[in-house]
Amino acid sequence: MEWSYYLYAGALVLAFFVALKISDFIAVARFQKKHGCKPARPIPQRERVIGYDLYKAQVKAHKEKRLLDLSRKRFADYGNTWSATMMGRTFINTTEPENIKAILATNFKDFGIGKRINAFGPLLGQGIFTSDGALWEHSRALVRPNFTRTQVADLTTFETHIQHLFARVPRDGGVVDIQNLFFQLTMDSASEFLLGVSVNSLSSPEGSESNKFAASFDFAQSRLGNRSRLGMLVHIFRDAEFDKACKIVHEYVDGIVDGALERAKALDLEKNIDGKERAERYIFLDELVKATRNPKQIRDELLNVFLAGRDTTASLLSHSFHVLARRQDIWKKLKAEVDELNGAKPTYETLRNMKYLKNFLNEALRLYPIVPGNGRFANKATVLPTGGGPQGKDPLFVAKDQVVAYSVYTMHRMPSIYGPDADEFKPERWDSPSLRPGWGYLPFNGGPRICVGQQFALTEASYTIVRILQEFGDIIPRDDNPWREQLSLTLSVADGVKVTLVPREK
Numbered sequence: 166m167e168w169s170y171y172l173y174a175g176a177l178v179l180a181f182f183v184a185l186k187i188s189d190f191i192a193v194a195r196f197q198k199k200h201g202c203k204p205a206r207p208i209p210q211r212e213r214v215i216g217y218d219l220y221k222a223q224v225k226a227h228k229e230k231r232l233l234d235l236s237r238k239r240f241a242d243y244g245n246t247w248s249a250t251m252m253g254r255t256f257i258n259t260t261e262p263e264n265i266k267a268i269l270a271t272n273f274k275d276f277g278i279g280k281r282i283n284a285f286g287p288l289l290g291q292g293i294f295t296s297d298g299a300l301w302e303h304s305r306a307l308v309r310p311n312f313t314r315t316q317v318a319d320l321t322t323f324e325t326h327i328q329h330l331f332a333r334v335p336r337d338g339g340v341v342d343i344q345n346l347f348f349q350l351t352m353d354s355a356s357e358f359l360l361g362v363s364v365n366s367l368s369s370p371e372g373s374e375s376n377k378f379a380a381s382f383d384f385a386q387s388r389l390g391n392r393s394r395l396g397m398l399v400h401i402f403r404d405a406e407f408d409k410a411c412k413i414v415h416e417y418v419d420g421i422v423d424g425a426l427e428r429a430k431a432l433d434l435e436k437n438i439d440g441k442e443r444a445e446r447y448i449f450l451d452e453l454v455k456a457t458r459n460p461k462q463i464r465d466e467l468l469n470v471f472l473a474g475r476d477t478t479a480s481l482l483s484h485s486f487h488v489l490a491r492r493q494d495i496w497k498k499l500k501a502e503v504d505e506l507n508g509a510k511p512t513y514e515t516l517r518n519m520k521y522l523k524n525f526l527n528e529a530l531r532l533y534p535i536v537p538g539n540g541r542f543a544n545k546a547t548v549l550p551t552g553g554g555p556q557g558k559d560p561l562f563v564a565k566d567q568v569v570a571y572s573v574y575t576m577h578r579m580p581s582i583y584g585p586d587a588d589e590f591k592p593e594r595w596d597s598p599s600l601r602p603g604w605g606y607l608p609f610n611g612g613p614r615i616c617v618g619q620q621f622a623l624t625e626a627s628y629t630i631v632r633i634l635q636e637f638g639d640i641i642p643r644d645d646n647p648w649r650e651q652l653s654l655t656l657s658v659a660d661g662v663k664v665t666l667v668p669r670e671k
């Protein structure tokens with residue numbers, strides 16, 4: 166009879182899945198036994214199938230701009246490593262330097278960045294920031310050599326953008342949100358460095374082609390966080406505005422890339438005639454052209470680096486001035502160090518020797534890490550050094566495909582690493598020989614995927630701070646809001662940085 170046939174087939178399928186689950190279970194148990202590791206302790210949740218309570222709490226805290234402190238509180242309540250379920254996925258969260266070191270360096274090969282390409286691909290394509298494995302290695306080899314001291318030190322070009330910024334600061338006691346200016350400054354300098362043509366958003370009138378590019382890039386970028394959260398669903402939801410912005414960005418960059426390829430072709434011919442080389446300022450695009458003539462690949466790498474380098478540096482400057490506006494003591498010490506230059510514009514060398522400035526930036530990146538949280542996906546079942554078992558002291562089991570998130574923000578404020586005054590902004594702490602955070606200090610990440618732009622960013626931020634202190638003698642805060650997070654891809658200041666800058670007497 167037919168129905169019994171279906172029943173029989175159904176039972177077989179069911180038995181198959183049960184057997185699969187059991188064999189999975191046995192394999193996991195064996196793996197844990199062999200490696201002496203245990204799973205992380207789960208935090209209390211209403212239910213652990215979907216984990217809707219946690220999702221709701223996260224969305225609410227994000228809206229209220231207190232996600233970072235909520236996450237910090239969870240670590241205070243449940244220890245440095247725990248697991249939780251959110252929207253059907255069980256993930257591990259840790260703030261243990263040893264574990265983070267293993268994820269990023271010692272066990273690097275066991276982890277990947279996941280499907281970043283799904284959310285970011287339509288804007289950025291395939292490049293250093295969006296790829297994994299062999300593709301990433303290729304991108305990294307292409308991009309990395311171009312971040313040496315020579316390029317980083319092109320401060321003469323950068324000075325023109327600083328002048329544009331000065332021109333936008335009122336000199337009559339007026340108020341300026343300097344965070345806005347920093348985002349324009351780094352848009353201008355990043356486009357100059359990467360493309361050889363600055364967007365000049367600080368100085369050019371609205372409506373120009375380059376301004377449209379800048380606005381479209383900003384818009385598309387602002388959608389990336391949301392797109393990441395959608396997971397695979399991102400392919401179902403169409404977002405016409407996002408698509409249009411990507412198109413404008415691509416057309417603009419393609420135009421410039423085509424120009425560079427034309428010039429390269431002409432140069433190849435010229436070289437054959439009289440061996441002439443173009444001796445000009447450093448342009449990242451021209452270096453890429455030396456390695457590849459594939460326009461799509463060039464565009465992708467340019468946009469990948471653009472995304473990674475632009476907001477981050479602006480955010481560091483914004484947090485720095487949020488602090489400076491409220492801490493006269495720090496402003497004065499910085500000013501004293503800046504005045505040792507006797508008004509001379511800083512060079513790469515003089516910047517390197519400014520000790521207080523260096524401590525100040527270290528401290529800003531500690532309390533306000535620009536990438537405050539991150540995560541990696543396990544390629545296979547693996548083990549992290551600590552955080553497993555009932556006491557959280559055993560080696561930690563990580564299942565295949567499991568996400569391990571880590572909170573740099575929480576780690577940077579841990580008294581076990583920074584002492585009882587961990588919450589205080591205190592540049593001097595970096596002079597203390599007893600402070601040795603190791604992997605407990607991670608503003609630029611670590612291991613093979615460490616930020617390639619670290620020197621670039623620190624040089625640009627240092628130069629900007631010194632030049633502002635040379636031009637303006639005092640800073641007055643124009644809002645008394647306490648610091649609040651603005652979390653998109655990077656961490657900036659929710660209420661902006663409204664200040665008055667008082668020109669120095671000349």
Ligand code: HEM
Pocket residue numbers: 293294305308469470473474475477478481535536539608609610613614615616617618619621622623
């Ligand atoms: C204060 C400024 C900056 C901070 C705090 C910062 C931080 C970081 C962090 C935490 C990562 C790791 C992301 C991950 O693997 O998930 C990263 C990667 C990266 N950064 Fe930066 N960054 C800064 C500035 C820059 C600048 C100025 C550039 C380039 C001009 C840059 C280029 C990159 C690139 C290309 C990657 C990807 C590297 C890879 O995956 O191999 N960054 N950065």
Ligand SMILES: *[C@@H]1O[C@H](CO)[C@@H](O)[C@H](O)[C@H]1NC(C)=O
Pocket residue numbers: 391392402404
């Ligand atoms: C994110 O995108 C989804 C789907 O397009 C939309 O429903 C949701 O409102 C968006 N959320 C935010 C915060 O933009």
Ligand SMILES: *[C@@H]1O[C@H](CO)[C@@H](O)[C@H](O)[C@H]1NC(C)=O
Pocket residue numbers: 219223232235236239249258259537538539540570571572573
């Ligand atoms: C887990 O850690 C991340 C850092 O990657 C943090 O942003 C996030 O809020 C934490 N998740 C929860 C549910 O606390």
Ligand SMILES: CC(=O)N[C@H]1CO[C@H](CO)[C@@H](O)[C@@H]1O
Pocket residue numbers: 306307308310311312313452453455456
């Ligand atoms: C100055 C410098 O390091 N340029 C390099 C940039 O990257 C390209 C591609 O890898 C190299 O060919 C350049 O030599």
